[in-house]
Every structure is written in structure tokens, then in C-alpha cells.
Amino acid sequence: MRKLILGLVIGVFLVCSVLGSLALSKDLTIGLSFPSLSFAWFAFLEQAVKDKAAQLGGIEVISLEAENNVSKQISIIEDMIIKGVDGVLLVPIEVEAVIPAIEALNKANIPVVTVDRRIKEGAPVQILCHVGADNVEGGRKAAKFIVEKLTEKYGEPKGVVIELTGTPGAGPAIDRSAGFNEIMKQYPNIVVKSQTANFRREDGMKVMEDFIMSTPQIDAVFGANDEMILGAIQALDASGKFDVKEVITVGFDALPEALKLIEEGVLDATIEQFPGKQAATAFEILVKYLREGVTPEKSLVYIEPKVITKDNLNEAEKSF
């Protein structure tokens, strides 16, 4: 009896492993590691990748949740190596901390493509390619848009601009603010007041309420993501002190809710970074390398950000 059970167990195990290896040999398995799927942004990136995978066919996509926690992301990547994925599509949570995990991937000869966020420049690891948005350029474009609107209003570039920055230390927060302030610095008559609202709507609303109290004149508000500008708009709307439609408001990310407000004339503009295109492009580069051995021409692919206003709403991906 004991032998029978033992034999059965071994038999089942053998069949499973043969089937498993067959499944693996047929398909390409690609691991996705994003900071957290609780942000609509990454959930959308994931969907774009899955759509592309379905279109290309024969690819299994494994996506694991890192809860925006660096050490969790590292262990996820280690698990992927053990599982034997063919390639990894990565959005690093942080520029530096994830590097040991990439070293391990290099050692296991598993190619890595990063999307959206880069790892630290000059790190001693191999990245097949990075596909991303130029956040600095996005910040510049937002600033230029506001300067233009202020000039329309006053005949010259002047006024008070509130900048709501993202989570301190996060790459996109740093880059967007850097681009924004690079342009604003060229106009001495524009006063920029900055405070962080952690990329969150709740904080955007709170911080804006405080600015409304402390600042008698507000001409424009730039939120380094749409969540924050949506919160700020609600605060402006509830204040009774400012007319939301009068204040120039600019967001970032082109969320559907933001696009709706642009259509209604409440929000003036948002910056579209085409995340779907980014993710799909990165995935395609990775698959092409794995299937055909094609190394991408450039190791850095930037998708140009675009200012979306009422006039070019149809150019937004709108796909969230």
C-alpha cells in the first residue's frame, strides 16, 4: 500500500514536471515587476503589456505585486529567476536599491528592459533597453504652457504660480519639478511657491486649502500628477475665493478624470506621456530580442510627452 502511494506520488510528480517543462519550452515566459498595481498608472501599464502579449501570441506574462516596497520587489525578481523566466520587464521602485536584483538577472543571463523609471545612471549592470517618458521635458512643457497663458492674461509673463510636487525622493517627482523650475527661473516676475502633496489627491486638496489661506493671489497651479491637481481643483472650487475656471490649472498623466475636466473647461491642460505606448514598445523590444536575437538600436527610447488641452483631446490615450 505504502509503495503504491509512493509510486503514485512519484508518477504524478513526473507527469507534472514533464508537462510543466513542455509548457515552458513552447511559450516565452516574461516577468513583470511594477512598484504597485494599486496605482491606476501601473495597472494600466500592466494591461498594455498583456494586450501586446496577446497580440504577439504564445507568451505567458507573470505579474507580481510589490506593494511599493523595494525589498519586496527584489525578492520578486529573485523568485522570477528561480522560476526561470526568459525576460523581465521592470519598473524599478527606486533608482539604486534594485541594482543587486538586476545583477542577479545578469548572472542568470535573463535580459531586462526598464520602463517608465530608470535605474541609476552608470550602475555596473546590463540593461537591454530603457523605454520611458522624458519627465524633465514634461515639466518644461507644463511650465511653458503656464507662461504662455500668463502672458495672454497680463500681456507679460508674471503672476503667482503654485507647484504641487510629488513624493519627495521619487524620480518622476524630482524630474518634473526640475524641468518645471528650469523654465520658470527664466521669468523673474513669476513667483513659484512649491510644496509636496505626495502624488495624492487627499494631500493635494489639503495643501491647496492651506495655500488658499496663505496666498492672496493665485494665477496658476501645476500638479506634478493629475491626482494632486484634481484635489487642488476641489479645494479651489470650495474656497469661494477663487474661480476654478479663472485659475490656470495644469496636471500630469492624462487620467480619464482629468480629461473629462479639460472637456468641461475646468482643467486647462495635462501632460500625456503615452504610458500604453511606452509599455507596449518596451515589451516588443524584449520579445524581439528573445525570439529573433535583435538587439535594439538605441539603449534609450524616449516617448515625447505632449500637452493635452481642449483643442487636442483626441490625441490622449484615454485608455485608463
Added chain:
Amino acid sequence: MPVLVEEKSTQIFQKFFVFWDRVGILLAFLVVFVMFGALTPVFFHPLNILNVIRQVSIIGVIAVGMTFVILLGGIDLSVGSIVAFTGIIAAGFQVKWGGSLFLSIVVPLLIGGGIGFLNGFISTKGKLHPFIVTLGMMSIFRGATLLVAQGKPISGMSPAFRFIGAGMVGPIPFPVILFLGCVVIAGIVLKRTVFGRYIYAIGGNEEAALLSGIMVERYKISAFTLLGFLSGLSGLILTSRLNSGELVAGQGYELDVIASVVIGGTSLMGGEGGVYGTLIGALLIGVVSNGLNLLGVQPYWQMIVKGIIVIFAVLLDRLKRRFRTA
């Protein structure tokens, strides 16, 4: 001779702590309040004062419930996740599942209470420390939030629902009325009812309470249930105010909530403190954040200042106990 001196200084400390017990936290609050007012006059503007109380009300409602749990010597880390989960359920009923105002208010409150009940039931019946049970629940309901929402925030509430978080009764924001209402009711319950007196009795000495026939477990479960219910209420206020069920809602709330209660003078050992202290504690945190924002201070400082206040408050509690027993 030295003995005498020591006794005298102990007496002075004892007197100080009796004094501090009564009005200390209020005094500290007033000092901070006047200081910010002097630095930026706009701070005293009635609109700003209302802003602060409204901003505080979301945390404050939960802190009222947390006061009960901490008085019993317990703790609950799952409140932030309950806020997110009940918020997304409310948003779901508003936007996706028929738009019934009644269901989008009642169901989240019941779910909040239900999760609280589970927290209490599992920790008492299973003889587990609530720290661990609620830590697990924190993860479960953060995940459940993502599951229900499928990774996307749900936005676009009806005007009637928006009244909960954004409505005004005369010049007073509705969340402020909810919050202060909770404080007053909880204050009466704690001081004037058998339920309240037993909570202090259990928190003060659980064994003695048990031996004198108090149904300790039942009171603990009730306190957790109340806290869950109030976290659900907070979820409703937040979702209504943001006009959106957010996936990251309530993240880190447990820290602000516990800080409010502790700064307010409720002892983490249980049995001592009260809900009016919690009101002041929550206001103190809110005022510091608002004042630093008005002054345009870098956000990093806000976190540092908050941490210092919390440690200071707990330290005072510890010193108070030492000198009382001395």
C-alpha cells in the same frame, strides 16, 4: 537630610503631573496655537480654523474609536485599510452598482463594524495579541480594496453623497459636525455609562475586572466593533470629500490615529485617558501640519516635528506613572 530633599522634589513632580493630567495637553495646544497665530496672522482666520478641523475630522473620527480600544489596552493597525475598503465599497455602490444612496452609506458602515467585530473576536477568542490580528487584517483589506476596485480608483459620486464630506450646515462643514458629535457622544458614554466605567475598569486591571464578573471579552469585542464602524464612517467622509474611492486612501492613518490618542494623554497601558484628550491630540497634529504649510516650511520638517511630539507625549505618560507610584 538627602532623603528629605528627594522626597520634596518627588512631591513637586507629583504636583506637576496632577496639574499636567488636568490641563497639560490643552496648555501645550494653546501655546502652539498662539505661536502659529503670531507667526502668520492668517492662521487665526475663521476659515482656516474650520479648514483645520475639517482636515482633522477624517483622522479624528477614527481616533475616537481608537480611544476605546487603547483604553482597554488594545491596539488596531487595520483602520487605514478599513477606510480604503469601505471607501471603495461606498464608491462602488455610488458609481457601479445602482447608485443607491442608502446602500452606499449603510453597507460600508456595516462592513466597517463587521471587520472591527472580527478583529475583536479573533483576538479575544483566539487569545492573540490584537497587534498581530489587526496587522493581518490591514494586509487583507488593502488587498481586498485592490480586488474590488480592480486596480483603478472609482470616481464620480452623486451630489447627495458628496454632502457627507463636502457639505456645509450654515458655516460649519458637515464632517466637523460628525466628528464633534462622535467626540461628545463618546465622552458621555465613557464618563456617564456603565459601559464606559467598565472599559476603564478592564483597562486598569483586567484580572480584577474579570474576577468581579465583568464580561471582559464582550467589552473588548464591542470596542473593536465600534472602532471598525467609525473607520467605516471615516471612509465615507473621505470618499465623499475626494469624490473618489482611492486605492491608496488611508495609508499610514493608523500612525496618525494612534498618535492623536497618545498625545491626548490616553495611556497605551490602558485604563487612563479619555476622548477629549484625543480631540486635542488630533487638533494638535492638524494645527502643526497646517501651520507649517502656511509658513511654507519644507514637508520633511512636519514629519520630524510630529515624531518629536509623539515621543514627548509618551515620555510624559511614563514619568507620570513613575512618580505616582513613588
